[in-house]
Amino acid sequence: MNKIKQYFVDSFSELGKVTWPTKNQAVMLGLVVIGVCAIFAAIMGVLDYGFGFGMEELLKLAAQK
Structure with missing residues (x-):
């Protein structure tokens, strides 16, 4: 528990x-x-x-063949 408390103390200090x-x-x-x-x-x-x-035009060309 002491390590957790020290972590928060150090974090706020930073x-x-x-x-x-x-x-x-x-x-x-x-x-x-x-x-x-x-x-x-x-x-x-x-x-x-x-x-x-571009894709629409390619599909139109493919459909014409």
């Missing part, structure tokens, strides 16, 4: 040593994450549409 970001830094980093996710989602959407269109 959390006190952490340099936490300021509010402005946290907001800016959050906006960066949202922006990167939006760009990635747009790229994935374009790729999905392109591959879907």
